[in-house]
Amino acid sequence: MEPRLTVQLTLKAYDVLLPVATGFVEKTALTFGLGKKEALTLALATEEVFLYLCHISNPETELEIRCRSNAYCTATDFLFEAEGFQMKAFNLTAIPSFEDEASTQEAGLLIAARLVDRFNLQYVGKRLLLTFVKDKAYPEIGDLEPPVSMPLSRFFICRPDGEEIKAAVRMIRQYCRDRFNPPEVDFPGKVADIFASGELDAALAMDKAGHIGGALFWSRDVPEGVECIGPYIFHSESDPEMAVALLNHCMEEIARSGAAGLINRYSGTGLPTGYFESLGVLTFSRGDGTRVDVETSYRHLREDKGIAVWAHPDLAPFLESQYKKFVLPREIQWVTVEGEKKSSFSVLSAEMNRFGHWAVLRPLVYGEYAATVLADHVRLLEKEGFSSIFFEMDLKNAWQAHFTQGLLKNAFEPRLLIPYGGKGDLVVFQRRVQSEA
Structure with a gap:
Protein backbone atom coordinates (compact mmCIF):
# COMPACT_ATOMS: atom_id res chain seq x y z
CA MET A 1 0.00 0.00 0.00
CA LYS A 136 -4.26 11.36 -12.86
CA ALA A 137 -4.59 11.06 -16.64
CA TYR A 138 -4.78 7.41 -17.74
CA PRO A 139 -4.81 5.92 -21.25
CA GLU A 140 -7.79 3.81 -22.23
CA ILE A 141 -7.27 0.15 -23.09
CA GLY A 142 -5.02 0.02 -26.14
CA ASP A 143 -4.28 -2.68 -28.69
CA LEU A 144 -2.62 -5.03 -26.20
CA GLU A 145 -4.41 -8.37 -26.39
CA PRO A 146 -5.83 -9.70 -23.10
CA PRO A 147 -4.75 -13.12 -21.83
CA VAL A 148 -6.46 -16.05 -23.54
CA SER A 149 -9.62 -17.26 -21.82
CA MET A 150 -9.18 -20.92 -20.86
CA PRO A 151 -11.45 -23.36 -18.97
CA LEU A 152 -9.90 -24.11 -15.59
CA SER A 153 -10.92 -27.37 -13.92
CA ARG A 154 -8.43 -26.87 -11.10
CA PHE A 155 -7.57 -23.51 -9.60
CA PHE A 156 -6.51 -21.68 -6.47
CA ILE A 157 -7.47 -18.23 -5.15
CA CYS A 158 -4.77 -15.60 -4.71
CA ARG A 159 -4.25 -11.88 -4.23
CA PRO A 160 -2.91 -10.38 -7.48
CA ASP A 161 -0.11 -7.94 -8.15
CA GLY A 162 -0.48 -4.80 -10.27
CA GLU A 163 0.19 -6.46 -13.63
CA GLU A 164 -2.25 -9.27 -12.88
CA ILE A 165 -4.88 -6.67 -11.93
CA LYS A 166 -4.46 -4.97 -15.32
CA ALA A 167 -4.63 -8.31 -17.13
CA ALA A 168 -7.87 -9.21 -15.32
CA VAL A 169 -9.40 -5.83 -16.22
CA ARG A 170 -8.52 -6.33 -19.89
CA MET A 171 -10.17 -9.76 -19.73
CA ILE A 172 -13.34 -8.21 -18.30
CA ARG A 173 -13.42 -5.76 -21.21
CA GLN A 174 -12.85 -8.55 -23.74
CA TYR A 175 -14.90 -11.48 -22.42
CA CYS A 176 -17.58 -9.74 -20.32
CA ARG A 177 -18.33 -6.72 -22.49
CA ASP A 178 -22.03 -7.58 -22.65
CA ARG A 179 -22.31 -7.25 -18.85
CA PHE A 180 -23.06 -4.10 -16.86
CA ASN A 181 -19.58 -3.09 -15.69
CA PRO A 182 -18.19 -0.15 -13.71
CA PRO A 183 -16.68 2.59 -15.91
CA GLU A 184 -13.20 2.05 -14.41
CA VAL A 185 -12.74 -1.12 -16.50
CA ASP A 186 -11.84 1.18 -19.40
CA PHE A 187 -8.66 2.19 -17.54
CA PRO A 188 -6.59 -0.78 -16.31
CA GLY A 189 -3.82 1.48 -15.00
CA LYS A 190 -6.28 3.41 -12.84
CA VAL A 191 -7.68 0.19 -11.35
CA ALA A 192 -4.11 -0.91 -10.56
CA ASP A 193 -3.42 2.39 -8.80
CA ILE A 194 -6.66 2.24 -6.79
CA PHE A 195 -5.60 -1.28 -5.78
CA ALA A 196 -2.15 0.00 -4.79
CA SER A 197 -3.75 2.78 -2.71
CA GLY A 198 -5.56 0.23 -0.55
CA GLU A 199 -9.03 1.50 -1.51
CA LEU A 200 -9.64 -1.64 -3.60
CA ASP A 201 -8.84 -5.27 -2.91
CA ALA A 202 -9.08 -8.21 -5.28
CA ALA A 203 -8.83 -11.97 -5.69
CA LEU A 204 -8.07 -14.01 -8.79
CA ALA A 205 -8.77 -17.64 -9.61
CA MET A 206 -5.65 -19.04 -11.32
CA ASP A 207 -4.11 -22.38 -12.19
CA LYS A 208 -0.51 -23.45 -11.54
CA ALA A 209 0.45 -22.45 -15.08
CA GLY A 210 -0.55 -18.83 -14.36
CA HIS A 211 -3.77 -18.70 -16.40
CA ILE A 212 -6.46 -16.38 -14.99
CA GLY A 213 -9.90 -17.96 -14.80
CA GLY A 214 -11.87 -15.47 -12.70
CA ALA A 215 -11.76 -12.26 -10.67
CA LEU A 216 -13.55 -10.49 -7.84
CA PHE A 217 -12.98 -6.97 -6.47
CA TRP A 218 -14.17 -5.31 -3.27
CA SER A 219 -13.84 -1.99 -1.47
CA ARG A 220 -14.95 -0.39 1.77
CA ASP A 221 -16.06 3.13 0.90
CA VAL A 222 -18.66 3.41 3.68
CA PRO A 223 -18.34 2.83 7.45
CA GLU A 224 -20.43 -0.33 7.83
CA GLY A 225 -20.58 -1.88 4.36
CA VAL A 226 -18.31 -3.55 1.83
CA GLU A 227 -19.10 -3.37 -1.88
CA CYS A 228 -17.99 -6.18 -4.17
CA ILE A 229 -17.72 -6.18 -7.96
CA GLY A 230 -18.12 -9.51 -9.72
CA PRO A 231 -17.44 -12.38 -9.65
CA TYR A 232 -16.24 -12.56 -13.25
CA ILE A 233 -15.68 -16.04 -14.71
CA PHE A 234 -13.85 -15.80 -18.03
CA HIS A 235 -14.79 -19.18 -19.54
CA SER A 236 -18.17 -20.89 -19.34
CA GLU A 237 -16.57 -24.34 -18.98
CA SER A 238 -14.48 -23.50 -15.91
CA ASP A 239 -15.21 -25.22 -12.60
CA PRO A 240 -18.74 -24.08 -11.60
CA GLU A 241 -17.53 -23.60 -8.00
CA MET A 242 -15.11 -20.84 -9.03
CA ALA A 243 -17.57 -18.02 -8.32
CA VAL A 244 -18.35 -19.49 -4.88
CA ALA A 245 -14.64 -19.81 -4.08
CA LEU A 246 -13.98 -16.18 -5.00
CA LEU A 247 -16.85 -14.93 -2.83
CA ASN A 248 -15.86 -17.15 0.10
CA HIS A 249 -12.33 -15.78 -0.09
CA CYS A 250 -13.67 -12.22 -0.06
CA MET A 251 -15.83 -12.91 3.01
CA GLU A 252 -12.91 -14.53 4.82
CA GLU A 253 -10.76 -11.47 4.12
CA ILE A 254 -13.34 -9.01 5.44
CA ALA A 255 -14.61 -11.17 8.33
CA ARG A 256 -12.60 -9.25 10.93
CA SER A 257 -13.43 -5.83 9.50
CA GLY A 258 -16.66 -5.52 11.48
CA ALA A 259 -18.66 -4.71 8.34
CA ALA A 260 -22.40 -5.32 8.62
CA GLY A 261 -23.06 -6.37 5.04
CA LEU A 262 -21.78 -7.08 1.54
CA ILE A 263 -23.31 -4.98 -1.28
CA ASN A 264 -23.22 -6.02 -4.93
CA ARG A 265 -24.22 -3.62 -7.73
CA TYR A 266 -22.07 -5.16 -10.48
CA SER A 267 -22.66 -8.92 -10.51
CA GLY A 268 -20.15 -9.76 -13.24
CA THR A 269 -21.05 -13.04 -14.92
CA GLY A 270 -23.56 -13.89 -12.19
CA LEU A 271 -23.87 -14.43 -8.44
CA PRO A 272 -24.09 -17.96 -7.00
CA THR A 273 -27.60 -19.01 -6.02
CA GLY A 274 -28.47 -18.42 -2.38
CA TYR A 275 -25.56 -16.12 -1.51
CA PHE A 276 -27.36 -12.77 -1.74
CA GLU A 277 -30.80 -11.24 -1.37
CA SER A 278 -32.04 -9.07 -4.22
CA LEU A 279 -32.76 -5.50 -3.09
CA GLY A 280 -34.39 -4.58 -6.40
CA VAL A 281 -33.39 -3.19 -9.77
CA LEU A 282 -32.40 0.08 -11.42
CA THR A 283 -33.12 0.62 -15.10
CA PHE A 284 -30.35 1.71 -17.46
CA SER A 285 -30.32 2.51 -21.18
CA ARG A 286 -28.11 0.73 -23.69
CA GLY A 287 -26.39 2.47 -26.57
CA ASP A 288 -29.03 1.13 -28.99
CA GLY A 289 -31.86 2.75 -27.01
CA THR A 290 -33.09 -0.42 -25.30
CA ARG A 291 -33.43 -0.50 -21.52
CA VAL A 292 -32.06 -3.10 -19.12
CA ASP A 293 -32.80 -3.77 -15.45
CA VAL A 294 -29.68 -4.12 -13.28
CA GLU A 295 -30.04 -5.87 -9.94
CA THR A 296 -28.51 -4.76 -6.64
CA SER A 297 -28.00 -7.47 -4.01
CA TYR A 298 -27.05 -7.68 -0.33
CA ARG A 299 -25.71 -10.26 2.12
CA HIS A 300 -25.65 -9.89 5.91
CA LEU A 301 -22.20 -10.46 7.40
CA ARG A 302 -23.24 -10.25 11.05
CA GLU A 303 -26.32 -9.79 13.19
CA ASP A 304 -27.92 -6.43 12.47
CA LYS A 305 -28.61 -4.85 15.86
CA GLY A 306 -30.33 -1.86 14.30
CA ILE A 307 -29.70 1.85 13.81
CA ALA A 308 -31.72 5.06 13.81
CA VAL A 309 -32.48 6.68 10.45
CA TRP A 310 -34.02 9.98 9.37
CA ALA A 311 -36.75 10.21 6.75
CA HIS A 312 -39.61 12.35 5.46
CA PRO A 313 -43.13 11.05 6.22
CA ASP A 314 -43.85 10.85 2.46
CA LEU A 315 -41.29 8.04 2.29
CA ALA A 316 -42.96 6.04 5.08
CA PRO A 317 -44.75 3.41 2.92
CA PHE A 318 -41.58 2.55 1.01
CA LEU A 319 -39.28 2.42 4.04
CA GLU A 320 -41.63 0.46 6.26
CA SER A 321 -42.22 -2.15 3.55
CA GLN A 322 -38.48 -2.52 2.85
CA TYR A 323 -37.47 -2.78 6.50
CA LYS A 324 -40.16 -5.40 7.06
CA LYS A 325 -39.23 -7.35 3.91
CA PHE A 326 -35.52 -7.57 4.78
CA VAL A 327 -36.04 -7.84 8.57
CA LEU A 328 -33.94 -4.78 9.36
CA PRO A 329 -34.47 -3.33 12.86
CA ARG A 330 -34.65 0.44 12.42
CA GLU A 331 -35.91 3.39 14.43
CA ILE A 332 -37.31 5.83 11.87
CA GLN A 333 -37.15 9.45 13.00
CA TRP A 334 -39.34 11.74 10.91
CA VAL A 335 -38.08 15.16 9.84
CA THR A 336 -40.36 18.18 10.15
CA VAL A 337 -40.39 21.80 9.00
CA GLU A 338 -41.26 24.15 11.86
CA GLY A 339 -40.31 27.57 10.59
CA GLU A 340 -36.56 27.20 11.07
CA LYS A 341 -34.11 29.08 8.85
CA LYS A 342 -32.42 27.20 6.03
CA SER A 343 -29.70 27.91 3.52
CA SER A 344 -30.51 30.41 0.77
CA PHE A 345 -30.00 27.80 -1.95
CA SER A 346 -29.82 24.03 -2.51
CA VAL A 347 -26.73 22.45 -4.05
CA LEU A 348 -26.31 19.09 -5.81
CA SER A 349 -23.33 17.25 -7.22
CA ALA A 350 -23.66 15.25 -10.43
CA GLU A 351 -21.73 12.13 -11.46
CA MET A 352 -22.21 11.60 -15.19
CA ASN A 353 -21.43 8.69 -17.51
CA ARG A 354 -21.97 9.91 -21.06
CA PHE A 355 -21.27 6.53 -22.69
CA GLY A 356 -23.86 4.81 -20.50
CA HIS A 357 -26.31 7.77 -20.62
CA TRP A 358 -26.73 7.77 -16.82
CA ALA A 359 -26.20 10.35 -14.09
CA VAL A 360 -26.32 10.24 -10.29
CA LEU A 361 -27.32 13.34 -8.32
CA ARG A 362 -26.20 13.64 -4.70
CA PRO A 363 -27.18 16.38 -2.22
CA LEU A 364 -24.50 18.71 -0.89
CA VAL A 365 -26.61 21.45 0.71
CA TYR A 366 -30.34 21.63 1.43
CA GLY A 367 -31.93 25.05 1.31
CA GLU A 368 -34.41 27.14 -0.61
CA TYR A 369 -35.69 26.15 -4.07
CA ALA A 370 -34.84 22.45 -3.67
CA ALA A 371 -37.56 21.29 -6.08
CA THR A 372 -36.59 23.96 -8.64
CA VAL A 373 -32.89 23.07 -8.42
CA LEU A 374 -33.78 19.41 -8.99
CA ALA A 375 -36.01 20.30 -11.95
CA ASP A 376 -33.25 22.41 -13.51
CA HIS A 377 -30.75 19.56 -13.20
CA VAL A 378 -33.19 17.06 -14.71
CA ARG A 379 -33.96 19.39 -17.61
CA LEU A 380 -30.28 19.91 -18.40
CA LEU A 381 -29.35 16.23 -18.07
CA GLU A 382 -32.21 15.05 -20.27
CA LYS A 383 -31.34 17.69 -22.85
CA GLU A 384 -27.77 16.30 -22.86
CA GLY A 385 -29.07 12.78 -23.53
CA PHE A 386 -28.97 11.25 -20.04
CA SER A 387 -31.94 8.89 -20.03
CA SER A 388 -31.33 7.27 -16.62
CA ILE A 389 -31.18 9.79 -13.77
CA PHE A 390 -30.74 8.71 -10.15
CA PHE A 391 -30.65 10.46 -6.77
CA GLU A 392 -28.93 8.99 -3.68
CA MET A 393 -30.19 9.93 -0.20
CA ASP A 394 -28.25 8.95 2.94
CA LEU A 395 -30.68 8.39 5.83
CA LYS A 396 -27.93 9.06 8.38
CA ASN A 397 -28.14 12.76 7.50
CA ALA A 398 -31.47 14.26 8.53
CA TRP A 399 -31.12 17.27 6.23
CA GLN A 400 -31.04 15.08 3.11
CA ALA A 401 -34.54 13.77 3.88
CA HIS A 402 -35.94 17.24 3.16
CA PHE A 403 -35.31 16.65 -0.57
CA THR A 404 -38.05 13.98 -0.60
CA GLN A 405 -40.98 16.18 -1.61
CA GLY A 406 -38.96 17.82 -4.39
CA LEU A 407 -37.96 14.39 -5.70
CA LEU A 408 -41.53 13.10 -5.79
CA LYS A 409 -42.67 16.33 -7.45
CA ASN A 410 -40.06 15.80 -10.18
CA ALA A 411 -41.21 12.23 -10.98
CA PHE A 412 -38.52 10.43 -8.97
CA GLU A 413 -39.52 7.24 -7.19
CA PRO A 414 -37.64 5.22 -4.54
CA ARG A 415 -36.28 2.08 -6.19
CA LEU A 416 -33.72 0.67 -3.75
CA LEU A 417 -32.97 0.65 -0.05
CA ILE A 418 -29.34 -0.37 0.46
CA PRO A 419 -28.54 -1.21 4.11
CA TYR A 420 -25.42 0.67 5.21
CA GLY A 421 -24.94 1.90 1.64
CA GLY A 422 -23.78 5.30 2.94
CA LYS A 423 -23.01 6.59 6.41
CA GLY A 424 -26.37 4.98 7.17
CA ASP A 425 -28.92 3.27 4.92
CA LEU A 426 -29.02 4.59 1.36
CA VAL A 427 -32.20 5.17 -0.66
CA VAL A 428 -31.74 5.31 -4.43
CA PHE A 429 -34.42 7.16 -6.39
CA GLN A 430 -34.82 6.95 -10.15
CA ARG A 431 -36.65 9.43 -12.33
CA ARG A 432 -39.41 7.83 -14.34
CA VAL A 433 -38.94 8.11 -18.09
CA GLN A 434 -41.37 10.43 -19.86
CA SER A 435 -43.57 7.59 -21.08
CA GLU A 436 -43.97 6.44 -17.46
CA ALA A 437 -44.24 9.83 -15.74
Missing part, protein backbone atom coordinates in the same frame (compact mmCIF):
# COMPACT_ATOMS: atom_id res chain seq x y z
CA GLU A 2 1.41 3.37 -1.00
CA PRO A 3 1.80 5.93 1.83
CA ARG A 4 -0.61 8.84 1.85
CA LEU A 5 0.84 12.26 2.49
CA THR A 6 -0.80 15.50 3.60
CA VAL A 7 0.75 18.95 3.30
CA GLN A 8 -0.96 22.00 4.81
CA LEU A 9 -0.64 25.74 4.29
CA THR A 10 -2.31 28.41 6.45
CA LEU A 11 -2.37 31.99 5.20
CA LYS A 12 -4.33 35.23 5.48
CA ALA A 13 -7.02 36.23 2.99
CA TYR A 14 -4.78 38.74 1.16
CA ASP A 15 -4.94 38.60 -2.63
CA VAL A 16 -1.21 39.44 -2.81
CA LEU A 17 -0.63 35.92 -1.44
CA LEU A 18 -2.26 34.35 -4.50
CA PRO A 19 1.07 33.13 -6.00
CA VAL A 20 1.85 31.44 -2.68
CA ALA A 21 -1.46 29.55 -2.69
CA THR A 22 -1.36 28.49 -6.35
CA GLY A 23 2.34 27.65 -6.28
CA PHE A 24 1.83 25.52 -3.17
CA VAL A 25 -0.98 23.51 -4.78
CA GLU A 26 0.71 23.08 -8.17
CA LYS A 27 4.11 22.02 -6.82
CA THR A 28 2.57 19.70 -4.24
CA ALA A 29 0.34 18.06 -6.87
CA LEU A 30 3.37 17.47 -9.10
CA THR A 31 5.24 15.96 -6.16
CA PHE A 32 2.26 13.69 -5.47
CA GLY A 33 2.34 12.34 -9.04
CA LEU A 34 -0.13 14.41 -11.06
CA GLY A 35 0.92 15.31 -14.59
CA LYS A 36 1.81 18.91 -15.45
CA LYS A 37 -1.54 19.57 -17.13
CA GLU A 38 -3.57 18.18 -14.23
CA ALA A 39 -1.46 19.99 -11.61
CA LEU A 40 -1.87 23.29 -13.47
CA THR A 41 -5.63 22.73 -13.70
CA LEU A 42 -5.81 22.19 -9.93
CA ALA A 43 -3.77 25.35 -9.40
CA LEU A 44 -6.15 27.34 -11.64
CA ALA A 45 -9.13 26.09 -9.63
CA THR A 46 -7.28 27.15 -6.47
CA GLU A 47 -6.75 30.62 -7.95
CA GLU A 48 -10.48 31.12 -8.50
CA VAL A 49 -11.41 29.94 -4.99
CA PHE A 50 -8.65 31.90 -3.25
CA LEU A 51 -9.51 35.17 -5.01
CA TYR A 52 -13.19 34.71 -4.21
CA LEU A 53 -12.43 34.06 -0.53
CA CYS A 54 -10.21 37.15 -0.43
CA HIS A 55 -13.11 39.14 -1.90
CA ILE A 56 -15.68 38.07 0.72
CA SER A 57 -13.42 37.69 3.79
CA ASN A 58 -11.82 40.02 6.27
CA PRO A 59 -8.12 40.25 5.31
CA GLU A 60 -7.15 38.99 8.77
CA THR A 61 -9.19 35.81 8.26
CA GLU A 62 -7.08 32.67 8.11
CA LEU A 63 -7.62 30.15 5.32
CA GLU A 64 -6.32 26.60 5.39
CA ILE A 65 -5.29 24.74 2.24
CA ARG A 66 -4.43 21.05 2.44
CA CYS A 67 -3.17 18.77 -0.33
CA ARG A 68 -3.65 15.02 0.15
CA SER A 69 -1.92 12.39 -1.96
CA ASN A 70 -3.37 9.21 -3.37
CA ALA A 71 -2.03 6.77 -5.92
CA TYR A 72 -4.57 7.81 -8.56
CA CYS A 73 -5.51 11.40 -7.63
CA THR A 74 -4.71 14.48 -5.56
CA ALA A 75 -7.28 16.13 -3.28
CA THR A 76 -7.10 19.79 -2.25
CA ASP A 77 -9.09 20.97 0.77
CA PHE A 78 -10.05 24.56 1.54
CA LEU A 79 -11.24 25.27 5.10
CA PHE A 80 -12.70 28.74 5.69
CA GLU A 81 -15.45 30.77 7.36
CA ALA A 82 -18.79 29.92 5.75
CA GLU A 83 -20.43 33.35 6.01
CA GLY A 84 -20.97 34.99 2.62
CA PHE A 85 -19.88 31.99 0.54
CA GLN A 86 -22.25 31.49 -2.42
CA MET A 87 -22.47 27.72 -2.75
CA LYS A 88 -25.05 27.80 -5.56
CA ALA A 89 -22.21 28.37 -8.05
CA PHE A 90 -21.33 24.69 -7.64
CA ASN A 91 -24.59 23.50 -9.17
CA LEU A 92 -24.23 21.94 -12.61
CA THR A 93 -26.95 24.30 -13.82
CA ALA A 94 -25.26 27.50 -12.62
CA ILE A 95 -24.84 30.12 -15.37
CA PRO A 96 -21.99 32.65 -15.18
CA SER A 97 -22.98 36.29 -14.90
CA PHE A 98 -20.76 39.36 -15.24
CA GLU A 99 -23.34 42.03 -14.40
CA ASP A 100 -21.38 43.35 -11.41
CA GLU A 101 -18.24 42.62 -9.39
CA ALA A 102 -19.99 40.14 -7.07
CA SER A 103 -21.38 38.15 -10.02
CA THR A 104 -17.97 38.11 -11.67
CA GLN A 105 -16.38 36.74 -8.51
CA GLU A 106 -19.04 34.01 -8.27
CA ALA A 107 -18.37 33.08 -11.90
CA GLY A 108 -14.86 32.17 -10.78
CA LEU A 109 -16.29 29.52 -8.45
CA LEU A 110 -18.30 28.09 -11.34
CA ILE A 111 -15.13 27.88 -13.44
CA ALA A 112 -13.26 26.19 -10.59
CA ALA A 113 -15.94 23.52 -10.19
CA ARG A 114 -15.71 22.69 -13.91
CA LEU A 115 -11.92 22.35 -13.82
CA VAL A 116 -11.81 19.43 -11.37
CA ASP A 117 -13.08 15.85 -11.62
CA ARG A 118 -15.01 15.82 -8.34
CA PHE A 119 -15.78 18.16 -5.48
CA ASN A 120 -17.50 18.07 -2.12
CA LEU A 121 -18.89 20.64 0.32
CA GLN A 122 -19.54 20.04 4.01
CA TYR A 123 -19.82 22.06 7.19
CA VAL A 124 -17.17 21.67 9.90
CA GLY A 125 -18.74 23.59 12.75
CA LYS A 126 -19.25 27.13 11.47
CA ARG A 127 -16.65 26.66 8.76
CA LEU A 128 -16.95 25.16 5.28
CA LEU A 129 -14.73 22.43 3.92
CA LEU A 130 -14.50 22.52 0.12
CA THR A 131 -12.65 19.60 -1.47
CA PHE A 132 -11.44 19.45 -5.07
CA VAL A 133 -10.22 16.14 -6.53
CA LYS A 134 -8.18 15.84 -9.71
CA ASP A 135 -7.44 12.39 -11.12
